[in-house]
Amino acid sequence: MGAGRLGGAVLSGLLGSGHAPGDVVVAERDAGRAAEIAARHGVEVHPPTAAAAKADVLLIVVKPQDVAALLTEIAPVVPAGTLVVSLAAGVTTAAIEQRLPSSPPVIRVMTNTPLLVGEAMSAICGGRHAAPEHLAAAQALLEPVGRVTQVAESQLDAVTALSGSGPAYFFYLVDAMVEAGVLLGLPRPLATELVTQTALGSARMLRESGEHPALLREAVTSPAGTTVAALREMDRRGVRAALMDALEAAADRSRELGRS
């Protein structure tokens, strides 16, 4: 349900990880996107009620503000045994359960767009009617497109602020660093290559060394060198405090979306 930016990525991820196009039905209200998706992926596209009535697993990937209206529309046709998996930020399992009289098991997911390259970070939790096998089913669905961890629902607003929105922060940083490279006189393609490979290499070091990021940072920071000159400037400008405030704002917004 919903094949926008994230829904489209989920669809590509599912098909790329071996789900047959014939096993997937998409509901997308933007007619142009619906036609494009049907043509590109060879999946059936139906209105929400027709799609929901057929689903063993119902993936909700519409904007948080659209979840209530969608659930109201499909509630009469969702079979009792359907596994409902919501990827919407902020919307609680209780809010979803409340709108579905068939009391289906509900799993709430916070994933992120690196799903497109098989490197998603997904966190999942179960609602009132979700049993371990439902969590396992959601985990199996998401594992082919990245890592999956189980969390308490009370942690999901923080998870959203860290890994859900996280790719945007890294892209923002990369964009700013490339711009700095241009300021320093480098051609944009070269600056982009330098920063992208540096981001990839740094991420691999974090994962593969298991070292604390502060130690990895220290190893780059030579006495009276270039790195410490840059880091002092970042500290002077309050970059660390700005990041804390920014992530707090994201978590607050996630909570707010849950109330709308």
Ligand SMILES: NC(=O)C1=CN([C@@H]2O[C@H](COP(=O)(O)OP(=O)(O)OC[C@H]3O[C@@H](n4cnc5c(N)ncnc54)[C@H](OP(=O)(O)O)[C@@H]3O)[C@@H](O)[C@H]2O)C=CC1
């Ligand atoms: N983008 C991201 O990185 C992440 C997003 N999310 C969550 O994923 C969800 C989707 O986000 P995103 O993909 O960015 O949003 P988009 O607006 O790109 O996609 C949502 C799509 O759902 C369609 N839609 C809305 N209501 C219905 C309906 N009743 N039936 C069928 N289709 C419908 C929308 O159509 P229309 O354009 O007409 O409204 C739109 O195409 C959100 O809940 C968000 O919180 C979670 C983690 C990461």
Ligand SMILES: O=C(O)[C@@H]1CCC=N1
């Ligand atoms: O910006 C948003 O609200 C969504 C949720 C996490 C990432 N994108």
